[in-house]
Amino acid sequence: MLYRYTGPLTAMTLPDGRDVVLAPGCAVDLPEDNPVVATFAALGRLAAEPAPKKIKDQSNKE
Numbered sequence: 001m002l003y004r005y006t007g008p009l010t011a012m013t014l015p016d017g018r019d020v021v022l023a024p025g026c027a028v029d030l031p032e033d034n035p036v037v038a039t040f041a042a043l044g045r046l047a048a049e050p051a052p053k054k055i056k057d058q059s060n061k062e
Helices: 035-042
Strands: 002-005 010-013 019-022 027-029 046-048
Antiparallel strands (some): 002 046
């Protein structure tokens, strides 16, 4: 899930081994079922971001 982070610069390692740096104001893709993610969300440091809208291909293909 895509989240927007608001808090101090923080680094964490996810269960899949991926290292993530959380920077204030940045959007990051994080697992919803991670306890640290749930804690940061409960503290208001992570807010769910709407999924990016897909842009229709407007090119004139013939």
